[in-house]
Amino acid sequence: MQCLHRTRQGFIEEKTATYNRLRGLISEFGVIAPQNTDALRHIVSVQKSSLPLQVQQCVDDLLEHIEANITEYDRILSRMAKTDHRSQRLMELKGVGPTTACALVASIGNAHDFKNGRQLAAWLGLTQSQYSSGGKPKLGRITKAGYSYLRTLLVQGDLSVLIGAEKRNDSFSRWVCMLVERRRYWQAVVANVY
Structure with a gap:
């Protein structure tokens, strides 16, 4: 289970790097975007037509690739949390969702340590x-x-x-x-x- 979390964390770090790369790419064409990911997506969708065709393809590839991986790992962890009784008990706490519950179980087990x-x-x-x-x-x-x-x-x-x-x-x-x-x-x- 820890390998799933480490892979998910790697994709999140890759997402940050991808958004920074995308921000740098579109800034070369005069489109300045804030660090907020939602604002970046909005600006890209609005300004996309003003970018050259090859750049539009690069932007599409960068955005589609990373979100799909994180979503898939979230789906896997959610399924695992629903089947594990320890994760289900942890999810009863406020602020603990499937990802956090699975990470807690994978990291500390039954907490007797x-x-x-x-x-x-x-x-x-x-x-x-x-x-x-x-x-x-x-x-x-x-x-x-x-x-x-x-x-x-x-x-x-x-x-x-x-x-x-x-x-x-x-x-x-x-x-x-x-x-x-x-x-x-x-x-x-x-x-x-x-």
Whole structure:
């Protein structure tokens, strides 16, 4: 299962490189595009007719190739998550979808290697770094010294939870909104994952 996630991650990195390559390609013809992928797709569709025919073919090839691969791997991981009972239990948590659930199961199995949740958070790189001066401990930023792919999936899932919480009025959503008010936005995202 980990090979599927690593391949998917490779395609995502390739997608970023492809979009950067595409942005550079169309900038040679005077079309300047922002880094946002949706905006890039929109600008390409609007400005495509002003590009030379060979460039239009290159643009089509670049865009079609990469999205199809990521979509296929997402479909495979979704099917795997539906058949695994551990993934199904994880998907009951807010912000955990099929991809994240499969990645958690593939990475940590049944989680008996960790004594508590804090150890898992430290393994993911979500705990704060600690410094001490004069015997007084100080907490710094999160360490980011763990499994970055899984940490990224969890943070992205929690980001969607925070965005959805602004539109709801249940007790959890109110708590999340209060957390965002007390702390900065990204601190609230990471705190909610942790």
